[in-house]
Amino acid sequence: MNSTMTAAFLPGNSTVEMRTVPVPAPGHGEVLLRMKASTICGSDIRCIYHEHLGKGPEGYQGVIAGHEPCGQIVAEGPGCRRFKTGDRVIVYHISGCGVCNDCRRGYMISCTSEKYRRAYGWQRDGGMAEYMIAEEKDLIALPGVLSFADGAQVACGFGTVYEGLEKIGIDGNHAVLITGLGPVGLATGALCRKLGANKIIGIDVVPERMKIAIDLGLCDAVLASGPDNVAQVKALTGGFGVERAVDCSANAAARATAVRAARKWGKIVFLGEGGSVEINPSPDMIHDQKTVYGSWVTSTWLMEELVERLVRWNLHPADIITHRFPLDRAADAYALMASGKCGKVAVCQDEELTA
Numbered sequence: 001m002n003s004t005m006t007a008a009f010l011p012g013n014s015t016v017e018m019r020t021v022p023v024p025a026p027g028h029g030e031v032l033l034r035m036k037a038s039t040i041c042g043s044d045i046r047c048i049y050h051e052h053l054g055k056g057p058e059g060y061q062g063v064i065a066g067h068e069p070c071g072q073i074v075a076e077g078p079g080c081r082r083f084k085t086g087d088r089v090i091v092y093h094i095s096g097c098g099v100c101n102d103c104r105r106g107y108m109i110s111c112t113s114e115k116y117r118r119a120y121g122w123q124r125d126g127g128m129a130e131y132m133i134a135e136e137k138d139l140i141a142l143p144g145v146l147s148f149a150d151g152a153q154v155a156c157g158f159g160t161v162y163e164g165l166e167k168i169g170i171d172g173n174h175a176v177l178i179t180g181l182g183p184v185g186l187a188t189g190a191l192c193r194k195l196g197a198n199k200i201i202g203i204d205v206v207p208e209r210m211k212i213a214i215d216l217g218l219c220d221a222v223l224a225s226g227p228d229n230v231a232q233v234k235a236l237t238g239g240f241g242v243e244r245a246v247d248c249s250a251n252a253a254a255r256a257t258a259v260r261a262a263r264k265w266g267k268i269v270f271l272g273e274g275g276s277v278e279i280n281p282s283p284d285m286i287h288d289q290k291t292v293y294g295s296w297v298t299s300t301w302l303m304e305e306l307v308e309r310l311v312r313w314n315l316h317p318a319d320i321i322t323h324r325f326p327l328d329r330a331a332d333a334y335a336l337m338a339s340g341k342c343g344k345v346a347v348c349q350d351e352e353l354t355a
């Protein structure tokens with residue numbers, strides 16, 4: 001192994017800076033991963049790539065980018081208890097203190113330790129490099145039938161969606177509305193299919209994304225975003241509206257549509273980050289007995305459960321990856337993701353690049 005490696009940094013002016021840095025050595029309880037796949041998230045674009053907007057848990061500290069990493073262990077530090085060299089692993093993308101109440105629930109995303117909560121690609125080095133260091137406690141085993149690109153998709157996007165869908169519950173009685181058909185919305189369609197949803201309706205503004213949702217069979221109907229969306233969704237559902245709605249857009253109008261297009265007793269979950277929404281509680285929620293959930297990322301145990309289900313369902317999250325780039329073209333990968341004219345965008349190495 002070389003002593004130096006290439007890594008991508010995000011200076012915050014819609015560019016990517018490639019630097020040569022030392023290959024790090026794993027410390028106690030840590031492993032060194034050969035990176036195989038690292039996907040780009042909407043939050044990378046929103047909070048880091050264009051400008052450094054994030055504060056607190058979304059504050060980028062000038063580290064190696066990439067919080068959706070998946071790779072293979074090539075070295076272990078002392079004190080590892082389960083994972084070893086050769087294991088294929090997904091990295092749950094926030095490393096918590098491990099001993100606060102949130103960490104003990106597996107929700108390291110919500111770790112309350114200011115000193116020890118550090119997200120990969122935000123406050124500690126992430127996956128946009130040839131190698132990365134991860135803590136063993138943050139690893140999820142990647143089964144042999146799933147690719148590294150499948151795993152990268154679980155690290156953030158599919159995990160986040162699975163959590164939200166578990167909160168509202170999805171079954172064969174349900175018509176589901178998805179507002180926003182970016183990678184998170186497409187993942188919602190894919191998981192709702194496997195959970196047995198009866199009808200899946202998507203809304204977006206980008207024609208490329210609407211087409212991907214239909215071409216991959218992730219939505220039964222796709223609507224262009226507009227003022228008639230609530231009436232259109234009701235027309236597609238016997239005049240009632242959907243039993244479940246998932247907002248993946250963070251757009252104010254789309255969020256209101258998700259709430260208003262849900263039928264009586266409907267459940268709505270907000271996954272998209274940022275922005276605002278204006279609803280009229282009495283007509284939009286209270287009188288129709290609706291529940292709105294917020295859901296942030298997932299827990300390590302639910303991520304492990306999702307991986308098990310993916311195998312059972314023969315569902316490959318990498319199917320919504322539309323573009324793969326080698327590490328030295330990371331700049332092109334971020335620029336494409338920022339354009340929105342794509343599904344998921346991945347930076348890959350070795351066998352994952354040619355897959």
Ligand SMILES: [Zn+2]
Nearest residue numbers: 041043156157
């Ligand atoms: Zn993400």
Ligand SMILES: [Zn+2]
Nearest residue numbers: 097100103111
């Ligand atoms: Zn903690």
